[in-house]
Amino acid sequence: MKKREKSAQYMQQYQEIFQCPICMADMKIVDLKSLICTNNHTFDVTKQGYINLLNSSSKTKYNKKLFESRKSIVDSGLFVPLHERISQLIANGVGGEERINILDAGCGEGSHLAYIKDNIDKKLSTDVLGVGIDIAKEGIVVAARNHMDFLWTVGDLAKTPFQEKCFDIVLNILSPANYGEFKRLLKDNSMVVKIIPQREYLKELREIILEESREESYNNESIVKKFKENFRIMERHPLSYIFPLDKSLIPELILMTPLSWSIKEESLQEYLKTDLDHITIDFDILIGKP
Ligand SMILES: C[S@@+](CC[C@H](N)C(=O)[O-])C[C@H]1O[C@@H](n2cnc3c(N)ncnc32)[C@H](O)[C@@H]1O
Ligand SMILES: [Zn+2]
Known part of the structure; x- marks a missing residue:
């Protein structure tokens, strides 16, 4: 077949x-x-095994190279503590369902969802259905190529091609959100898990590329406030750690982020020579219940 x-x-x-x-x-x-x-x-x-349910085609700046680099970085283990924490929060938060339907809204190349599903499968005996949606076809192609037995969908997270009240969990990792749409999709006893970067996230990389730290300017409180306004209950779990970096991952690390969009070719060659040997991860995990 x-x-x-x-x-x-x-x-x-x-x-x-x-x-x-x-x-x-x-x-x-x-x-x-x-x-x-x-x-x-x-x-x-x-x-390739996905379905494109966008009404009109959309060209985004997220390209194949960015998603492939993201996949290499996710596979390197950089996000293992994040996957572990999210899976635990989900396993603690559900109960009694025959099947847990998880939507990753803005799933990119899909490997966060794949690792999280794998973790939950080990923790719970309940079936887990993983559905990923992203507006960038380039991400969904990579997701479908690498992970069978998920529903990979090209679509807009603000106007998804899914029935109301059909998800137990909406994941939203470093991506834009549409809370009206998320609430339409969520079942009664369900939750949104949103991951937002904190001040120190990838700070070593930003120091090299932007030659400045975002410390003074960066603030995610407006995102948190908007989240709070939309969900009855909110929990906030900070997660920070330092990951030792193998030199071979530096190009992928630079190319996996939108920071790379502003880099000129000659500067890129310079950045690739950096001897960075660790990188900081700093997230807020927000849990919302409608
Ligand atoms: C920084 S990336 C994060 C991707 C993935 N969650 C990860 O952490 O690797 C942001 C993602 O949001 C997606 N995105 C932006 N606007 C979107 C929309 N309206 N509908 C669906 N996806 C969207 C982009 O295509 C991109 O894949
Ligand atoms: Zn129709």
Whole structure:
């Protein structure tokens, strides 16, 4: 069976989650080839195994190289404590469900969701369905190439192609949010897990590239305030650590962040010579319950 058909077969098991992005009708997989709504709006499963449910194509600055670099960095173990903490918070927060549906909104190349699902699978006997959505096709292609048995979707997190009240968890890692949409998607006993960078996040890298520290200027309180306004209960879990860095990862570290967008080629060659041997991770994990 080809990858397209295998992915379509997997989507078919969970097709009740989808909602037509054009007319909002129910959708189903037909001929292990397309996701079609009751009004015949048709979206083909791609040969890489994802589905594009964006109404119009969108060009973003996030490119293939950035997502591949992000994947190498995630695979290097830089975010292991983050994955462990998120999985534990989710495992503590759910209970009694037959299956936990997790949406990663702004999932990029998908490996955070893959590691988190893997951790939860080890902690709980409950089934976990992982769904990733990102507006950048380049990220979703990398996700679908590396991780089978997830629903990888190109789409807008502000107007998702999913039915209301179908997720137990919405993850939102270093990505924009749309709380109105997240609340529409969440079941009654559910939670949003949002990860935002704190002041020291990647500070060594920023010092090299921006030749300044964001210490004076950076403040995430407006993000926290907006989050608080949207959820009845809020918990805040800080997470900071220093990760020893292998030299071979420096190019990927530089290229995985939007900081790289402003770098000229000649400066990039200079930055690549840096002898950085560690990097700081500094996050706030926000948990919200509707
Ligand atoms: C900094 S990246 C983080 C990606 C991933 N969560 C990670 O941590 O590796 C921000 C992501 O948000 C996505 N994004 C931005 N606006 C979006 C939207 N309206 N809908 C879906 N994804 C969006 C971008 O395409 C990008 O993949
Ligand atoms: Zn439709």
